[in-house]
Amino acid sequence: MSIFAVSAIAILVSVALALARAIMGPTAYDRILALNAIGTKTVMLIAVVGFMNGRPDFLDLAIVYALMNFIGTLAVLKYFKFGTLRRGFSRSSGGKS
Amino acid sequence: MRTIGLILVLFAVWLLFSGIYTPLIISFGIVSCILVGWLARRMDVIDHEGLPLQLGIQIIVYWGWLVLEIVKANLDVAKCVLFPKKYLRPSFFISRITQKSDLGKVIYANSITLTPGTVTVDLYDENILVHALTEASAEGVKSGEMDEKVTKVMGEA
Amino acid sequence: MDLVLDIATWISMLIGCFFVLITGYGLLKFPDLYTRIHAGGMADTLASFLIFGGLALQSGFSLVTAKLFFIVAFLFLTSPTATYALAQATFVAGLKPKLDGFGEEADNTESETEDGAKPNNSESKSD
Structure with a gap:
């Protein structure tokens, strides 16, 4: 049993715990936080699984996932804050929409 | 000039x-x-914030120090997760910042957030609102060591 | 030499796994949102650092190492921004943190005045 398999299992268990928080979470922000944590762990999981199969090319996917996770979190937060994605973050310029 | 650097x-x-x-x-x-x-040149985003080359080599030294702080803070938070009764003392306080420029403020606030145990909740004018997990991490922000280091990196006295 | 690298990889990744598991446990166990943010921050920093460091030890010195370094750099640059956005949105939404013991009355009143200053800070964010 290689170290990669061990760490993949550990990461999966941790993802399951975060998923439980995402399901239970009393507020929407708890769910976003759990989602963000799951995204970070997925980046690690992709890299570890890529090494486990001897295909380090998976790292490109991990890079893309790291960036997508960041943008996705911000997009969901913005949606919660304003109820739409059309407006800017600044309140003064929001009158246009 | 900065365009070529970019x-x-x-x-x-x-x-x-x-x-x-x-x-x-x-x-x-x-x-x-x-x-x-x-x-990027047409969008006018290449300036001292978009490509902060003026920080120079000092920011690397600062990152090295920051990684050490992160390791220490991680051990602190791990203890707190395992024995919450003993260590968990959440607090919420305002601290002063000494950086003048926006870039310096952002670097300082992000450093605080990146260190587990302290999270920047709000940042306005010259005050910073911090949520800390334990007494030790709260003291770490209040002592202002990181603040001084960021100010030094930014080259503002 | 190979053996030393393997052992270093094992140690580094096992400690990383330990921190990842603690993160998941902390996410479940902590009492309110603000404290859970701290637990989530652990996976972003030291755990990813250790796990990707272990992978870098295995990969030898090649382009793969550079890519691993870039992933860690991306995580370190983006995760505080996302965390700050989350904490700020929570605070503006009016969720009060649970403080026990250490945060005395003074801290509580300070956070009350914070609420009054809210419009001011959202304006300063806009420029």
Whole structure:
């Protein structure tokens, strides 16, 4: 049993715990936080699984996932804050929409 | 001047990611880097915040110190997770910051957030609102050591 | 030499796994949102650092190492921004943190005045 398999299992268990928080979470922000944590762990999981199969090319996917996770979190937060994605973050310029 | 710096940085990153070095592919890379540099110049995002080259070598030294702080803070938070009764003392306080520029403030606030155990909740004018997990982490922010270091990196007395 | 690298990889990644598991446990166990943010921050920093460091030891010195370094750099640059956005949105939404013991009355009143200053800070964010 290689170290990669061990760490993949550990990461999966941790993802399951975060998923439980995402399901239970009393507020929407708890769910976003759990989602963000799951995204970070997925980046690690992709890299570890890529090494486990001897295909380090998976790292490109991990890079893309790291960036997508960041943008996705911000997009969901913005949606919660304003109820739409059309407006800017600044309140003064929001009158246009 | 900064545009050329941006194009060089982009091309170095492209070379590291690509891994295929035939003349055709490399010329594609050069063309795309120049295109991105031109677009960024048109969008007017290349300034002292978009490409902070003026920070120089000091920021690397600061990152080294920051990694050490992160390791220490991580051990602190791990203890707190395992024995919450003993260590968990959440607190919420306002601290002063001494940086003048926006970039310095952002670097300081992000350093605080990156260190587990302290999270920047709000940042306005010269005050910073911090949520800390334990007494030790709260003291770490209140002592102002990190603040001094960031101010030194930014070159503001 | 190979053996030393393997052992270093094992140690580094096992400690990383330990921190990842603690993160998941902390996410479940902590009482309110603000404290859970701290637990989530652990996976972003030291755990990813250790796990990707272990992978870098295995990969030898090549382009793969550079890519691993870039992933860690991306995580270190982006995660505080996302965390700050989350904490700020929570605070503006009016969720009060649970403080026990250490945060005395003074801290509580300070956070009350914070609420009054809210419009001011959202304006300063806009420029």
